[in-house]
Amino acid sequence: MSVVGEFTVPAEAFALGESLDVDPSLTVEFDRLVAHSRDWIMPFLWVSAPEDAFEPFEEALAGDPSVEAFEATDAFPGARLYKMTWCREVARVVDLVLDHEGAILEATGQSGEWRLRVRFGDRERLGQFHAHFKNSGDVALHQLFSPSEPHSGTFNLTPKQRDALLAAYDAGYFETPRGATATELAEGFGISQQAFSQRLDRGIDRLVEDALVTGDPEGGT
Template sequence: MSIVAEFSLSTEEFVFGSALSTAEDMQIELEAIIPTGPRLVPYFWATGDGFEGFERNVLSDPSVESITQLDRIDDTALYRTAWGTDVDSLLQGLADTEAVVLEAMTADDGWHFRVRFSDRHLLGQFYDYCTERGIDIDIERVHALSEASRAGRVFDLTPEQREAIVLAVRWGYFAVPRETDLSQIADELGISQQAASKRVRRGADKVLRGALLDPGTWT
């Protein structure tokens, strides 16, 4: 049975995360990890200001070969990076265990991950991998996907994403013409417009993937 593990770790334990932490005012969220030969190609979203300076700072890290902006929506941009052959141990461990990263974002003092594994054996294999390499991860929660989730009915939304996406639907954010905007949703939730945009976007992405795609193609 598929399970979801939530864990956190410091920026120092996550080499790729360290390369992205050069801009303190930029919020980072890992989108996907694609193995390409001996390399891992991470995709991530960056939200904030000063993208050109951010890109220069990331490229200054010797482990980063290139960074490419693929798309940009207001203050949020999607990037693809080329990572050196000496790949990040944490990302390699996730790739080796065929884990699906549901959520990975910068937190106050490090990174927070939500990851789906096919079974507990693979989660244990990933934990052993980290332990053997001295990567200190703090596993906060492990739970099995419900039957509804596996059938694509729950979509594995976080409570915050569900709250935002339900409000957006009820208030007509997706209607044509649009009946509300992100600033109103943000005010109702008591969060910034940037945070509201992120919750609605990520929530909508999970719902669409769960409704339209086979789980094996989510990455």
């Protein structure tokens, strides 16, 4: 039976060891985590931060040994999308997942550490991946579980995406006329309107993909 583990690891054991702690409010999240080629891994990185934090963050990226090259492809108030080229050490961690037929479901970095959510075919393979980080530094396992039903009722949403969707629903954001604006909802999360909208859009994208694209075609109308 497949198993999913959620744990935090120090940034120096994975990526951005010299960049994640430039500002405590800075949060990074990989846009897509499916890697089909070891030469093109996790190419896009969303960064949410105050506007004055991006310059020191990019200066840190330029000297970060886990990064070979980077380019800001999109810029919004409080958020930017970067195209990343990683060093071999980061690729080696991804290799470890792929070699054991695993998938990184979520990777979010903040304040010098990463929170990873990884799925493997069984506990032994997950244990081998976990052991890699234990040898590299501090690691904290927060949750270990196996799906008890299709999609486990989460539709592969991250906790932040789920919270954003629930807040939007409760506030009447999806009603016509809207009961709340994205700006008002963003204030409740302490992030920019653009960052909240991106989080909401990625959550909706995952819901549609999981419920409609990969869901049961006879599940209803």
